[in-house]
Amino acid sequence: MSNWFGFRTPSLRFLFAWAVADLAANILLVVTGGAVRVTGSGLGCPTWPQCGDGKYTPPVSYHGLIEFGNRMLTWVLVVVAIGAWLAAMRYRPKDRVARKLATWVALGIPLQAVIGGITVLTKLNPWVVALHFVLTMAIISLATWLVYRTRPAGAAASVDEVALPRDSVIARLGLLLAWVVYLLTWITVYLGTVVTGSGPHSGDEHSHRNGLQPTQATQLHVDAVWTLVGATIGLLALAFLAHLAWRRASLWFAAILILQGVIGYVQYLTHLPMLLVILHMFGSALLMTGATFLLLSAVEAGRTRDLS
Known part of the structure; x- marks a missing residue:
């Protein structure tokens, strides 16, 4: 006490x-x-x-x-x-x-x-x-x-990571890609709610849906997901080729994204079983956590270089 x-x-x-x-x-x-x-x-x-x-x-x-x-x-x-x-x-x-x-x-x-x-x-x-x-x-x-x-x-950087000036082309490109991934994560998550609003899991059998066709809403969500995948691949390639300090964070985010994508496709092909829907929502929370951690890592790396 x-x-x-x-x-x-x-x-x-x-x-x-x-x-x-x-x-x-x-x-x-x-x-x-x-x-x-x-x-x-x-x-x-x-x-x-x-x-x-x-x-x-x-x-x-x-x-x-x-x-x-x-x-x-x-x-x-x-x-x-x-x-x-x-x-x-x-x-x-x-x-x-x-x-x-x-x-x-x-x-x-x-x-x-x-x-x-x-x-x-x-x-x-x-x-x-x-x-x-x-x-x-x-x-x-x-x-x-x-x-x-x-x-x-x-959680210090490993010895093989390059200390890049914040104003270097690679550092600026990496930070830009980190922001793109973060924003695309938000777009993907929101479009996921649009898909849910058009699908069968409304929360109550008598509640209204948003009026959109589930297949069209799903396709829009999938397009956003693949755009996010492309940006993540570019980010990963840059982080590892340049040995950037936040490459581990980018790898973790990519792993979460892959797992979330697999769950998403499986739940769609198996007609949205309850357990997989819950896991997919859990994955959305992890994805947002990973995207935020990745962005903060990239921003902090730039500030650290300024002070070095």
């Missing part, structure tokens, strides 16, 4: 642990949200903030318990976000960036809950559902930044 469970004088590792927990909790929310959707439990609690009939407890039903369980996870996110925020605010020396990131993530949780409530009140309008998912991805990207910012020292 004398150290307030570590919050009185938090170490960098303590702050990092809370940042990781913050990121993990938000990724878990994506998984449980996917479970709500594929089981058709989106209106298991037909009102918000109540769960129906003026009560805050769920009806004794399969769908009601699943939706209520997903809602209760929000309170876990609140506790973790507050823990990360307190650790960032108490950490010394002051890290203003970490403080801002922890604050943004914490403020995003209630905003996300309100938009989630609006999805219920609009009977799972697919465009509102898409906004809800996009906000979750934004929180995950910010939480990844917080993890990157607070990671313990020791």
Whole structure:
């Protein structure tokens, strides 16, 4: 108690642990949200903030318990976000960036809950559902930044990595490609929500779809995916040929992208089985995490070269 469970004088590792927990909790929310959707439990609690009939407890039903369980996870996110925020605010020396990131993530949780409530009140309008998912991805990207910012020292570049000036052609091209990959990841993720809004997993059998043809929406999403694959290949080639400091981050992102692509094609060919849909949503969260980590690595490498 004398150290307030570590919050009185938090170490960098303590702050990092809370940042990781913050990121993990938000990724878990994506998984449980996917479970709500594929089981058709989106209106298991037909009102918000109540769960129906003026009560805050769920009806004794399969769908009601699943939706209520997903809602209760929000309170876990609140506790973790507050823990990360307190650790960032108490950490010394002051890290203003970490403080801002922890604050943004914490403020995003209630905003996300309100938009989630609006999805219920609009009977799972697919465009509102898409906004809800996009906000979750934004929180995950910010939480990844917080993890990157607070990671313990020791991940130094290997001896065979070239220290390029920030204004060199290769360094500028690499940073540009990292930004392209990050933006394409956002486009791909959003178009994935459009595909979901046109497909069978609406969250409830009576909810409306977005009116688009599933095959056309899927093709648009696939086009974005292959564009992202092409940009990633170019980034990988540059990173390894020039021995750039963030080549490991690019390799990890490529591995996540390949895995996500395989899951995507398999789920499409097997007519969207529930487990694969949930795994694909989990993969989207990992993809956003990887893209954010990759971009931050490229940006930091440029700043490091400026100081060397």
